[in-house]
Amino acid sequence: MSTTAEQVPSEVPATDPAALLAPAPVGSGLDRRTVLRGLGLAVVVLVVGLFVPDVISDPTNMGIATDGVVLGILALSIGFLAHRSGLISLGHTAFYGASAYGLAIATTSWDWSPMQAIVFAVLGGTVLGLVIGAFVVRTPGVSFLVLTLAIGQALHQLVVQDSVRETTGAYDGLAVTWGADDKVAGIAQADIGNAATFWPLAWVSLVVVLVVLWLVGRSRFGRVLEAIRENEERARFSGFNTYVPRLIAFTLSSAIASLAGALFALKASFVSPDTLSFVTAGDSLIAAIVGGFATLVGPLVGGVVYIYAQSELSDSGNLQLFTGIALVVAVVFLRGGIVGAVTDGGRKLRTIVQTRKGAGR
């Protein structure tokens, strides 16, 4: 889809985020009927998804599905930013890792309840995103990619400092422990490592993220973002502030990455500098690319596929080689990633069927 600045309604105030997030008029993507249909579909997906543990009885596979959803949420945050703003980030592990560490420190060192810790972790990651975003969204393209990478690596270096060893555990990492009586969504810490028990928390979080991203993407704000992505200069000449929308998108994206980080820390009950590492940053970006940026669910599919492949191929000793091959295949042969290829294939099939029907008349 190629949306240009001309398609953005000219009456939208350029610097008012509330107005930008208002539903677009009928015909421009987010009318009342579409919203209701979308929400209805989300409820169905939510309810159906809650039965996944009944279908997948194997704990290993259930673990892969849960890990895939958590990585998928992180990949969604990166995919949203890339698709809507054209900003490719290699530094979202900063928010993912910061949130994971925030949760671990709040529960283990400060004895906060896990629910308080989740709120703290996600808010903390979001505020970090806002602050960092204020500096980096001005520099799109390769500069943005390099800056985000540098910030992620800086945070990684920060947590391994010996001076903060008591707080972060440095290279040894930090166990997440919370009170025996405390629960998250009815789950005690002793049960949270069980993937089937943890699944509803991950799945509900995922569906909420998908709905939010879908609504934002289809709103006026989403259209403005796309206009800026397509031609920033033209958007600016048309009277739009191109900085604030990108900052909002970056902050929203960092909030979602923070949610993924909090979920990861809860499930693993352990955080280590790996959550902030370049490898994790690469994993999430590759998952988003392999799944496909162009659709909302592409990064999620990429996350699940990535975790499954990692689990199956890690024993080979050549995991990075296979990861590289998968990336090349996705970029060269699957334009739009896996989901893009599937939807393209479906469209082509429909065209062939319709052509044959037409020829048969």
Place this chain on the structure above:
Amino acid sequence: MHKKLLAAAVPLMAVGAMTGCGSSSDSGSGGSGGDGAPLKIALIPPSGGPLAVFGKDSTTAWQFAADEANANGGVDGHKVEIVTSQTDGTPAATVRAARKATQGGARFISGVITSPENGALQQQLPSMNAISFNTFGKDDALTGKQCSANAYRTVQNTAMDVDAVAKSLEKLPATKWAIQAVDYATGRTAAKIFTAAAKQAGKQVVLTQYAPLNTTEFGSYITKIKNSGADGVFAIEFGADGVAFVNQGAQFKLFQGLKSVLGFNMVSEPLFDALGDKIEGFYNNIGYVHQLDNAKNRAFVAAWKAKNGGKDPYYVQADAYLGAQTLFEAVKKAKSVDPAKVKTALDSLSFDSIVGQVSIRPGDHQILRDSYLGQVEKQGSGLGWKVINTVPASETQPQADPSCKL
């Protein structure tokens, strides 16, 4: 709308298809542990990186122990089966591999090398109904703040090693010491304990200096040591830093004027060939040495050499073998491979091993075994260890780590 429905259905289909719907197996509730049930052990070493060699050596030793046990009719009648699953060494991948292995029936896990991997695994062990044996990671936190009811360490921890070195100080000829330490928790802790021990032994610390981890240029540090009037150096430098310090110290002729060069985790068997004769006479903490004079060790070394082209086992292999021995003894005591029964047996286990009498401390699941101070000497065509001092566990770290809440 159809396109949207398709797009929304894709993740659900992917989750179902990729993870193989409805496969059945036991859900981690433990094996039967009954007569004839195999003793299945999962080893999860890293497939690459600088520590991969240690993972490989651990695996070899576990397999050696398994073959040895099976040749004698198994452990209390249970055939030992080893399954190895390599990972990229990240905590998440290691935990996934462990979960997969436990799903396949393995209830005992080892071969995990790094601290973050061990730390992450230890938190998940109860939900997997599995028991881990850490035979490599020495970080105190693993039997301290990060301890787990299902995790056991069969190698000395850092505190034990540092105490062993400090308690051997009287046996070393130097009286004026310079401390060269990595600017890291272990470096600072070791320097502090050493300084106190030196004072108690009537010796003097004339210089203490710290170099950041990954220092490659030690010239300025070496100059300060030479100008300090020290006749002994206590060096806490690991891996590449240790190699750089030794090589540059030799170039600067630092060691020629010293009575004692004492290392902490600085020189070990894998580095003997690389460092060569320049480390002859160096002292260092050691956890295991193949010359230990007891019947179990003599038999182990002889069998190992027979199977490995005449090569002596070094500490990584011996520590892994000790981990296997610990598990086997617990299974014999429990008369079962059921993890709950084996765990009960482990909590009060004491047995005669290749490193003498050892026991598991119930308070933090740390094994209690001797630590040693060794000196590098010429042995045959290469270098080897001569044991200078043996420090029992009752002197190195007699109490369980109070931060461990099992």
